Amino acid sequence: MKDWTFEELVGDTAGFFSQHFGRQPLLRRGVLDAARARELASVHRLDDLVAMEAVRPAYLRVARNGQGVSSKAYTRTVNEPGSALTETVVPEQVYELFRSGATVTWNYLHHFLPSARHLAQALTQAFAAPVDTVAFLTPAGHDGYAPHHDPVDVFVVQTEGTKDWRIWQTPAARRSDSVTYSAEQLGEPALQTTLHPGDVLYLPYGTPHAAAAGEQVSLHMSVTVALRGWRDLLRETVDTLTADDAFDGSPHLGGDNPEAAAAALTEMIALLRDRLAALTPATETARLAAAGRSHGGAARPREFQRLAELAGLTPQARLRRTSLPVEIGVSDGGRTRLSVNGHTLAVPDAIAHTLRLLETGGSVPAGELLKDAAAARSLRAAQSLTRLGVLEPAAPAKSTTR
Ligand SMILES: [Fe+2]
Known part of the structure; x- marks a missing residue:
């Protein structure tokens, strides 16, 4: 379909x-x-x-x-x-x-x-x-x-x-x-x-x-x-700006010292005003849009299909870095430690080197990920990094059929 x-x-x-x-x-x-x-x-x-x-x-x-x-x-x-x-x-x-x-x-x-x-x-x-x-x-x-x-x-x-x-x-x-x-x-x-x-x-x-x-x-x-109106969006913004512990606590309202409560409120309003003034509208709009897109009921992950398609990866297929953060450690005895998504693995230094290059863009054929090694070995390494979500096919995925 x-x-x-x-x-x-x-x-x-x-x-x-x-x-x-x-x-x-x-x-x-x-x-x-x-x-x-x-x-x-x-x-x-x-x-x-x-x-x-x-x-x-x-x-x-x-x-x-x-x-x-x-x-x-x-x-x-x-x-x-x-x-x-x-x-x-x-x-x-x-x-x-x-x-x-x-x-x-x-x-x-x-x-x-x-x-x-x-x-x-x-x-x-x-x-x-x-x-x-x-x-x-x-x-x-x-x-x-x-x-x-x-x-x-x-x-x-x-x-x-x-x-x-x-x-x-x-x-x-x-x-x-x-x-x-x-x-x-x-x-x-x-x-x-x-x-x-x-x-x-x-x-x-x-x-x-x-x-x-x-x-x-x-x-x-x-x-x-169900579009969010300004009222909903501004409420979401204020909710985010007041989520930290600076806005914890509650005043004593209805007591016999209303002046103290009013003074405390003045401080909180000033704090909120400063935070609102510091917002970058374009960044906040993007955040609100991302929050709107992440509502339940619309997600459609395609992980089984992605993993199934990995078997068909060829040495010529070009791969690029995904947006998934990867921590690349220091070299130790020819291998470099990578931390990704809660997994830690040691890869040949040559792979770590290629990954560093890919951080700034570009792509490599799967068979050349591990320079100077047999294409089959390089392909296996490419498959496992793709499985982990570190790499992805550089060409746009063809439309899915079911
Ligand atoms: Fe209707």
Whole structure:
């Protein structure tokens, strides 16, 4: 499966950020072909998932006539030998609700569906913010949810069937809560459209919308992005600046010496002000972005694959240093001690020398890492340093296939 990218959804990213992001919806027709759209989520795959005991009831939600259905209607308690009581989804009850017109949603799809994980990772990178993925499966001819807005930015990908959307003007003011509206409150929609498989729709934060399935069972995936506002970001900055013991302790408030408490507060404010003034905005922005990208639910390590590919390393393959810190010790009897990632190892001086050269950039063929030695021996050394994460292939890794 080809990796998902943010560009695949929005096309020209610069155009997206200057014209649509936070301002107005974006509708892109036929962006994905039908097979690619179904790779993301398909009815077939949801049949598989509903039958999997490992998909806990918390991941499923059922709504009928716009109202949530209690999970008791489609779960049962099982007493597995040697474990506590657990709730499990009963597929037949979910199907029965669906047949009677209920919409079934899978939340946090990226926790258990690899395609959703790939897309979540791409959007987490693009926005430096936590992302959620939800699949909405609606029976033919039924409404999904009543008109409402969500306190997040939403990307919709229609993957099967069609869905009729009504979309109202994106409000200028940002409301932090979720709100359900009546048709009278909203008036005429700004946009009324039908999404077909492969269409992508972007709804900015707070844009009121409603969706209903067409003549067929309809499946779409929503990827929601919870951007941090200034309030959240500044709070994170202050949290970081006040994390050390200079801000430990607590004043006695409410006592009979309010002047002392006020004087202490003056000192703390001065300390915080000095630290804020000393911040480099570009460095702090980068730190906040890195923190946003490291949220749980989007990581996709590829360590098994990386290790498996090492077997195919050839003497000609060029290797470079990774960003992993390595402490290179002094030479002792022809060998130099390296400390890396909690491991200590002794390598021939020639390897330590090459590693020092690589610290400033450049690459070497794996077969020449150990100068003047047989290529096979050099290759073995290159493999073990690559396994440890000290070296990596200099050429960009080819796109992963699964
Ligand atoms: Fe919504």
